[in-house]
Amino acid sequence: MNVIYFLLGNPYFPGPGSYYVVILIQFILLFPLIYKLFEINPIFGFICCYLIELSFQLFTRQVPIVRELFDDYTYLYSANIFRYFSIIGFGLYFINNSNLFSKKNLFIWPLLFISLYSLMGCGIFWGNSILPDWMYPNLLFESEGGLFYIKYFYRKPWWGIANLINYPFDAFIFLLCMMILPSELNKDKPRHQSISRFFKKYSKLTYHILLVQIVYFFINIPIIYGVSIGINGSLFDVFIQPFVDPYGITAPWEDFSVVSFNIAILIILTRIFVIFLNCAVTFTLAKIFYNVDIGIQRNLKYIRKPNVKKI
Numbered sequence: 001m002n003v004i005y006f007l008l009g010n011p012y013f014p015g016p017g018s019y020y021v022v023i024l025i026q027f028i029l030l031f032p033l034i035y036k037l038f039e040i041n042p043i044f045g046f047i048c049c050y051l052i053e054l055s056f057q058l059f060t061r062q063v064p065i066v067r068e069l070f071d072d073y074t075y076l077y078s079a080n081i082f083r084y085f086s087i088i089g090f091g092l093y094f095i096n097n098s099n100l101f102s103k104k105n106l107f108i109w110p111l112l113f114i115s116l117y118s119l120m121g122c123g124i125f126w127g128n129s130i131l132p133d134w135m136y137p138n139l140l141f142e143s144e145g146g147l148f149y150i151k152y153f154y155r156k157p158w159w160g161i162a163n164l165i166n167y168p169f170d171a172f173i174f175l176l177c178m179m180i181l182p183s184e185l186n187k188d189k190p191r192h193q194s195i196s197r198f199f200k201k202y203s204k205l206t207y208h209i210l211l212v213q214i215v216y217f218f219i220n221i222p223i224i225y226g227v228s229i230g231i232n233g234s235l236f237d238v239f240i241q242p243f244v245d246p247y248g249i250t251a252p253w254e255d256f257s258v259v260s261f262n263i264a265i266l267i268i269l270t271r272i273f274v275i276f277l278n279c280a281v282t283f284t285l286a287k288i289f290y291n292v293d294i295g296i297q298r299n300l301k302y303i304r305k306p307n308v309k310k311i
Helices: 003-007 019-040 042-062 064-072 081-094 108-121 167-180 193-220 231-247 261-304
Strands: 141-144 147-150
Touching (some): 019 042, 019 081, 042 064, 042 081, 108 147, 108 167, 193 261, 231 261
Antiparallel strands (some): 141 147
């Protein structure tokens, strides 16, 4: 039990996903102020969001006493909304103009190429840097394990890619989806009603999916020291281990480049199946969470208004 974590609103166990609860509270408090900036001028609001996150990243890395504090209490960084300000700015800027090829959105293209350049260096797509080392100068990047991260931004321990340089890639994916998925942008095109119903249904479950994640990681990471229930590790042992065992691979994080092409394809298909299985279980549990939540809310309304007739 950590008092600092607790005062920040973190539950007893600061497992993956629980940081979002604190960020949600911060978002509720700060979003009206951010929205006011965009009411004044969308470009002004977007630039302000970018500068705020840039200042935060530089401040947390370059000021020694702050960096030491964040190193000791990583939750101060992982549960800090300021590292998401630029992507919030993207969302507000695109809310009224989500056409990828609009003149007002042309700025996303140069930012996208910069983002891809950075992401290729830190191995987000392939697990290692795909570009030659000389393309990442020491003045701007630092190397760790053959990967390259922005030198002046805070990175501890797994948030190396969460910054304003890389977020344009996420913004681009959003704009691309707005062109493909049913939306106001393509309302004159033939609708795929099943796709619309799916997203309308499961968009209501996002918070409950988070609850499933928090509960899972609370169980998966040892409650009793040395005891852990690793679902994905068990699936690896059942589905993939028999194929890779002859190659001397004993864990899912080891190098798979030594396996044959056919085995590699089989592993990829198996991993897709495992992802599908994880999503199916998560969505099912989230739906149960959602139904319980709605049921409790309805019953509380009836308790407060006992004379209201149930419909």
